Amino acid sequence: MAPPWVEHAMWWHxxxxxxxxxxxxxxxxxxxxxxxxxxxxxxxxxLVDLGLNGLALGPVFASATHGYDTVDHYRVDPRLGDRADLDRLLAAAHERGVRVLLDGVFNHVGEDHPLFRAALAGGPGSPEAELFRIRFDDDGPDWDCFEGHRSLVTLDHGSERVVDLVADVMTHWLDAGADGWRLDAAYAVPTAFWARVAERVRAAHPDAYLMGEVIHGDYPAFVAASGLDAVTQYELWKATWSSIAERNFHELVWTLGRHDGFLEHFVPYTFVGNHDVTRITSRVGDAALAELALVVLATVGGTPAVYYGDEQAYRGVKEDRAGGDDAVRPPYPPAPDDLPGRDVAPDGWAAHDRHAALLGLRRRHPWLHTARTRVVEVTNTRLAYEARASDGSGAALLVALTVDEAPWRLDVPTGAVVAAPAGPVDGPGPGPSVDVPGPGWVVLEV
Structure with missing residues (x-):
């Protein structure tokens, strides 16, 4: 079970x-x-003004290129700074009540990692060779690598020394002030390895949040076997953008049912964008439709994360080629005041303001962390669902989404109040109703 503070955590990635x-x-x-x-x-x-209270940092440790080919887990990447710089960032975040999640790459290391270089030099039987799955024969050494990338050398997770190494790195940076870890490519690592590491790390830092990157498979079984607190909810990510882009809310309904099942076992890490995927605005076609995905993120159970740039309606397409991640990993200006003004980037600031409003709504309803959903009405192009507290308190929101061009007059329970965006609940039918703009959305307290 995740530490109690995670109930209120919302991340800027x-x-x-x-x-x-x-x-x-x-x-x-x-x-x-x-x-x-x-x-x-x-x-x-x-970050704080946006309504968030967590900073989920991608790789900050010394690497050869993109950060996921680590060459020294104990050193800050010189392209980013040094230990003093990271210490200052952690302190500045904590002064503002912001938790910090670090990105740990422990399935593999970069081929320039000194331990791997020593393993190649030392040959079979060398202490360093024990850390990797290397085969030495007459044709020279060969080794297991991550998803066909020979420069990403897989660690031998059956080795006790690898358990020691990973547990020590994680504990070292938790000692330095980090609040938790995102474990990269966790799906590629045996769950028994994570369980051993998690036990060691929690012995020193019981309040640390440990979350693994898992794309497909049995999420609850992975969490139970690994001892981690959560995994990434890629199923919900895919169903959210796909339902909007393909005008098929039945896919999202099916996935929300699975999501409720996951919540019986753990609280997933939810998102509509990250450093590995095409941006939501590009996926669905425009910033107005991207708002629908944000509404789902803000009103469905989970620990939500907003990927930097999404709150400014950034575009970017992930491509399967060298440099294909660049469009979704852009630089940000030196400071917020340097962002384009509202007259230059109206979509960006509208997206920002809507993020602030919906994140504020979620902050006022902390029970949404473990909320369950019940479908009220669904067609290909319209969806209304109820998000209800799991604690029996009766707290609930009614969420309506439509990709139709025409407005949708939705009947709502007596006493319902529009929570976002502002709008009337009125008649004149047999009961109260609300107009959902097309395409658009409404969230009501019921």
Whole structure:
């Protein structure tokens, strides 16, 4: 079970190498450190003003290129700064009541990692070779790698020394002030390994949040076997954008039923965008339709995360090629005041304001963390569902979404009040009703 503070956590997910405009590859040996983490620090007040209270940082440790090819888990990437810079960022976040989640790459390391280089040099039987799944034969060494990328060398998760290494790295940075870990490619690692590591880490930091990246499969079984608190809810991510883009809310309804089942076992980490996927505004076609996805994120059970740029209606398409992530990992301006003004980027600021309104709505209803959903009405193009507290208190919201062009007059319970956006509940039918703009949405307290 996740630590109690996670009930109120809502994350701003930042990919720091892209956010700060860092170089694409590691600095040359001996090059001066570039102190870019202060750039992230300057956005903390923006994060708080948006209604969030967590900073989910992408990789910040020394790597060869994109951050997921780590070469030193104990050193801040010189393209971002040094240990003092990370210490200042953690302190500045905590001064504002903002928790910090670090990104841990423990399925594999970069091929330039000193331990792997020592394993190759030492050959079979060397202490370092025990850390990797390397095969030595007459044709030279070969090794297991992550999803066909030879430069991403898989660790041997059956090795006690790898358990020691990962538990030590995680504990080291929790000791430094981090509040938890996102575990990259957790799906590729045996759950028994995570269970052993989690037990060691929690012995030192029982209040740490441990969340794994899992795309497909049996989420509850993975959480139970791994000892982690949560996994990424990719099923809900896909159904949300797909239902809007393909005008098929039946897909979302089916997925919400599965999501309720997950909530019986754990609270998933929910999102509509991240550093690995096409941006929601690009997926569904425009910023107004992207709002519908945000409404789902804000009103369905889970621990929600907003990917930087989505709150400004950024566009970006993920492509399967070298550099194909660049469009979804862009730099941010030096500070919030440097964002384009409302006259230049009206979609961006409308998206920002809607995020603030819906995140505020969620903050006022903390029971949404474990809320269950009940479908009230569904067609291909319209969906109304009730989000209800799981604690028996009776607290509930009625959420209506439509991708139709025409407005939708929806009958609502007597006493319902529009919570967002502002609008009347009126007649003249046999009972009260509300007009849902087309395309658009309404959330009511019932």
């Amino acid at each position: 930042v990919y720091p190498l892209g956010f700060t405009g860092a170089e694409r590859a590691a600095l040359d040996p001996g090059a001066p450190v570039v102190h870019r983490l202060a750039h992230v620090e300057r956005w903390l007040d923006y």
